């Protein structure tokens with residue numbers, strides 16, 4: 001591709017993107033393709049000859065586009081939002097063009113150093129001290145994996161060298177988290193050979209917060225049985241209910257029993273950028289590690305997860321393994337980020353943060369997040385005052401959990417039936433997409449706000465669609 005062709009194609013793609021955002025609300029949020037439908041439309045043989053980008057774009061529109069669930073659609077109100085702002089999109093363009101690999105400092109000093117600078121910015125914005133050192137991984141799941149690996153390394157059980165299999169000198173290790181902790185805690189336990197059943201799920205109170213009395217009882221009982229409790233994961237902004245575990249109390253228990261404290265603030269951590277939300281960071285200083293995902297609520301294109309730890313040297317001793325061909329003269333002076341994790345190769349993710357924070361400014365980011373929280377609270381008030389809806393959890397952030405209610409519903413099964421029907425009616429509108437969770441076998445509907453592209457009118461539209469769906473549901477039954 002020569003320069004003029006590259007320029008032409010780059011403009012075509014830019015125009016495509018601009019047009020996409022102009023028309024995005026015309027598309028149904030959720031893809032309605034059937035399983036395998038897209039695969040069947042595509043050639044099973046790779047093209048032998050070169051095809052122009054314009055041809056590929058035509059096929060993209062004809063065959064691939066229908067398989068898109070539009071995460072950037074302002075009606076996307078499911079799970080937790082992950083949206084990309086203009087600055088993030090442009091940064092990704094540069095990242096792909098440069099294609100840097102910051103596996104070690106020398107292979108592109110800017111990758112390591114901008115990561116350090118942008119993490120420092122993020123700590124300042126959120127209010128986290130410099131006692132924490134940070135690194136960017138792809139996802140929160142991987143950040144939590146590194147936290148648990150570090151916690152295990154700190155036990156000095158020689159697992160790094162000797163492994164766990166065939167050893168009868170090792171105690172059974174156990175991890176603690178609330179029943180609402182993200183599944184990545186269990187997945188990490190599986191991957192680290194700790195075992196899923198040794199992740200103790202602690203019950204929560206009526207506000208969906210971890211019950212610290214039960215946590216204490218479980219830890220004591222496990223010690224008594226010869227196990228080695230070694231880590232607690234507290235969540236600030238749980239996936240199902242966006243609830244907040246009592247971090248300060250949990251940290252006292254961690255201190256008492258010498259346990260690693262990891263905070264999963266993947267979704268909600270960025271809320272603390274707002275002065276009025278700083279209260280959520282109470283007790284964070286006592287943690288050993290934490291994770292915050294800019295790719296959730298800070299408008300950063302997938303992927304970007306910040307892992308912070310006070311135990312940088314433990315992380316290094318868990319993962320550093322330097323082959324001769326990667327040794328450099330600067331090794332004693334710099335951080336080679338391959339030493340702090342499983343992966344060798346490293347994308348230039350910090351450039352996205354640098355572009356986004358630079359372009360929006362802290363004030364711009366604050367304004368977006370503040371609006372989301374305000375709109376969520378207004379939506380929650382609407383739910384609370386609605387005769388057919390009930391608010392299920394406190395709204396600290398931008399996620400609202402609710403249920404359909406009616407005097408005629410007399411069992412959990414009936415409640416689940418009507419709530420599922422309501423969910424399907426809402427999502428079949430194509431204009432918004434909300435998700436669900438379950439608590440004590442009861443289906444709960446979740447609406448989350450947090451998109452870069454959302455305005456208050458979109459929340460009004462969501463209310464209208466929910467109202468119309470309730471009317472349809474009650475008329476038909």
Ligand SMILES: Cc1ncc(COP(=O)(O)O)c(C=O)c1O
Nearest residue numbers: 139140141182237238239264266
């Ligand atoms: C609280 C929490 N932690 C961790 C994760 C996992 O995030 P990721 O997709 O970055 O691994 C999620 C995902 O929604 C989450 O809600």
